[in-house]
């Protein structure tokens with residue numbers, strides 16, 4: 001064939017069958033769908049009671065290239081703002097000192113949740129069999145990697161540009177001292193990655209993301225902004241833009257199992273357990289972080305909770321899943337009761353245990369006390385009075401030799417830890433619904449604070465094996481434990497945690513604690 | 528200093544004991560005895576409550592090394608550390624699990640399987656998939672009729688002694 005004939009043949013062929021000059025994303029997505037796996041032989045590595053359908057769709061239909069383009073634009077805006085304008089206006093130092101402390105907890109803890117969400121969505125990718133559904137989960141894996149970096153970056157930024165960095169940096173080294181970490185790992189770690197793969201999706205996507213990211217990632221930005229913090233909204237709202245995809249993934253998980261008869265047997269039990277697991281920690285901890293960790297108040301936590309958890313999620317979102325047999329969790333009503341007093345109960349204990357933290361706490365000021373009383377009538381008589389007494393005894397001053405924990409001991413108020421949620425509670429001081437239940441089984445005592453958790457433990461005791469701080473440190477002196485487990489600043493003696501945020505106030509050291517000779521005692525031993 | 532978390536006399540003592548294990552047979556026996564005595568909710572003793580996780584890990588590490596020394600590749604992939612056919616052992620447990628409809632028996636089968644075979648006793652390629660199959664069945668049985676029994680009844684069935692509540 002001559003060259004001209006060959007050229008002509010090629011030109012004719014092209015005319016009939018045009019070479020693509022560009023491919024639109026939807027075409028690529030359609031093409032991707034033709035890649036399917038042999039599901040007879042290809043099985044998941046993870047256990048699940050459910051069968052995910054092969055035909056499940058996914059709304060976002062993203063391909064990697066589109067995804068990367070979109071996320072890089074978001075990252076540019078976010079890091080650009082942080083590194084340029086926010087640094088120029090000295091944003092780190094405009095944050096109210098109380099809120100600066102709250103972000104030590106919020107961003108470090110959320111980072112753990114994001115990290116486990118990477119693993120959880122990787123597991124779901126492996127468990128699903130529909131190509132579209134796998135693609136949806138895979139996009140979420142990428143998102144969660146992004147979020148892990150973002151949360152780490154918030155604490156890094158505060159450390160570098162803000163006030164009192166101790167605790168923003170290297171918070172993780174204190175993880176075995178205080179009880180807050182352990183409860184957080186129940187919801188953010190075990191809840192997302194252990195047990196049934198679909199149950200993990202329900203924990204992460206249907207409850208964690210569809211229900212609690214609204215208060216956790218959105219409401220927190222309002223509280224942050226009200227307290228002078230422009231850093232957190234810049235990052236967290238960027239995180240939240242990805243959450244729609246995650247809520248949709250949770251929705252699709254339910255759609256994918258809806259036709260399997262297993263769904264009618266197990267789904268509502270798994271949902272109830274997931275909801276109770278998540279709310280038992282988040283309801284008190286978020287309420288406490290907002291109301292007690294801020295100077296300027298946005299609205300009472302009970303209102304936020306009712307709007308987002310009860311009405312929006314329990315009513316509307318779960319209602320939309322009704323056609324797939326999903327019912328509002330039967331524990332929702334009990335949770336609603338917790339949303340009123342539980343965070344006040346928890347702050348009382350958190351403040352008493354302040355040396356075990358990695359942040360500074362402050363007692364409510366007189367102005368704040370007024371706000372609490374106005375929004376939670378009866379607050380002062382129950383809690384406010386106690387804070388007045390602690391303050392009068394000098395709880396903020398290292399020279400006073402007074403720890404609120406001693407007040408609990410003097411007055412015989414025992415602090416127990418719920419075996420299932422890991423959340424501490426004090427039955428003789430709780431205004432919330434917590435009730436003490438203690439069982440002995442195979443030579444070991446276990447305490448619980450509510451009926452839902454007790455049932456979870458009675459059903460799966462091996463899942464909740466752990467040692468709480470009383471069991472771990474029984475008989476040991478407080479300053480010794482803190483020194484051993486890295487709770488001090490770089491001078492080797494000043495505690496990271498402090499009971500005030502007063503710039504002129506003295507900072508407590510290991511020696512101040514040692515003089516008090518506070519010894520850990522497991523209340524279960526006496527029973 | 529009393530009872531430190533990371534460095535303490537209990538861990539030192541076990542480091543010595545583990546160091547003395549010089550054959551696979553001895554290592555396997557020590558690990559098996561230790562697991563029954565100190566691990567899982569069915570353990571005989573809570574005496575090592577603060578250190579069992581660390582000690583078990585060190586024992587596993589030692590057994591893995593001894594296995595590496597004494598086993599060839601074929602054995603490594605297909606046999607338990609006792610020398611039995613791993614898949615056959617797994618199949619026996621899977622058949623037992625398939626035959627039960629009782630959640631408490633299923634729990635004993637599953638926890639018992641982990642007690643006896645958790646790697647490095649059974650090769651991971653066999654262990655993991657067996658664990659998935661057993662776990663799936665256990666979760667199914669546990670979640671059926673989850674709320675049927677009132678708490679008071681459930682406590683009795685679980686066999687707890689109620690101290691308060």
Ligand SMILES: [Fe+2]
Nearest residue numbers: 114117144147
């Ligand atoms: Fe995320």
Ligand SMILES: [Fe+2]
Nearest residue numbers: 117209243246
């Ligand atoms: Fe997410």
